[in-house]
Amino acid sequence: KVGEELIKTGIAEKNKIHRIYNGINLDDFSKLNESSRTNSREKFNIRNDETVIGTLSRLVPDKGLKDLIKGFALTHESNSKTKLIIAGGGPLKDELVTLTEKLKIKDSVIFIGWQNDVPQTLSLFDIFCLPTLREGFGYVFLEAQAAGVPVIATGISPLTETMQDGESAILVSTHSPEEISTAIQKILDDESLRIRLRENGLKNVRERFNQKNQLDEIVKLYNSLLIRAGFALAPGVCRVSYMHSEEI
Structure with missing residues (x-):
């Protein structure tokens, strides 16, 4: 419902909303x-x-x-x-x-x-x-x-x-x-x-x-954004993980 309101009010585009529940x-x-x-x-x-x-x-x-x-x-x-x-x-x-x-x-x-x-x-x-x-x-x-x-x-x-x-x-x-x-x-x-x-x-x-699934989703989303932005393949850039950052 929050996502629908964001789209309706023009705050965000549909393809830029990723829903992750608590x-x-x-x-x-x-x-x-x-x-x-x-x-x-x-x-x-x-x-x-x-x-x-x-x-x-x-x-x-x-x-x-x-x-x-x-x-x-x-x-x-x-x-x-x-x-x-x-x-x-x-x-x-x-x-x-x-x-x-x-x-x-x-x-x-x-x-x-x-x-x-x-x-x-x-x-x-x-x-x-x-x-x-x-x-x-x-x-x-x-x-x-x-x-x-x-x-x-x-x-x-x-x-x-x-x-x-x-x-x-x-x-x-x-x-x-x-x-x-x-x-x-x-x-x-x-x-x-x-x-x-x-x-x-x-x-x-x-x-x-399940909280673990939610954490997986958040990590997956962050890493996809890094890759989309072209940073994840650069030397020394950190990939998001559960408890720490990893160099890739």
Whole structure:
């Protein structure tokens, strides 16, 4: 979308734009297993028979957290063995707590503040949901996928570009607690859907947003520019590599 805007405004020509997405360091998620998940759940007193819908976000209006809480409340009416965990901090917290009290779900919503270990925190969740109203890139959605957690997001740019609705995530409308609740219930009721979202989410991150691939792309682009400019063949000119420069 940024590239399209650059072309539209005349800032850049189409043939001079090379898109490279942000990447996830998958090594950060490689140590997650059932044991780490169990430890995380025990830390916050989550029972084995409880399902956790979770989010990790700044607590600000743009993140759609009131919609998330309302959507969770609708789900909780018919599924009392659900918990909502909200990780993060921000100026909206008091309003969010008040909303949980108003909806009579305060005991089922846990605010855990900012957590240093993002992969470990995400391993707490059975479903990740963040109905954001606007997003720069949506790094946290890809982190959730890297943690093997089914994702519910909003169908806004750039999320429609980084995730495929019904395959690697479920995308809902903004300001729609009803759609959020329906998506949560659909994932809870359909094991094959849970498996598909989990597997395709992991595949999405590994194939399209693996940090190593992104670094490879950057190095490849820089070296192609050097060659195009006629410098790469000159004695003593350095070719870009991962950790250092090499004379060629």
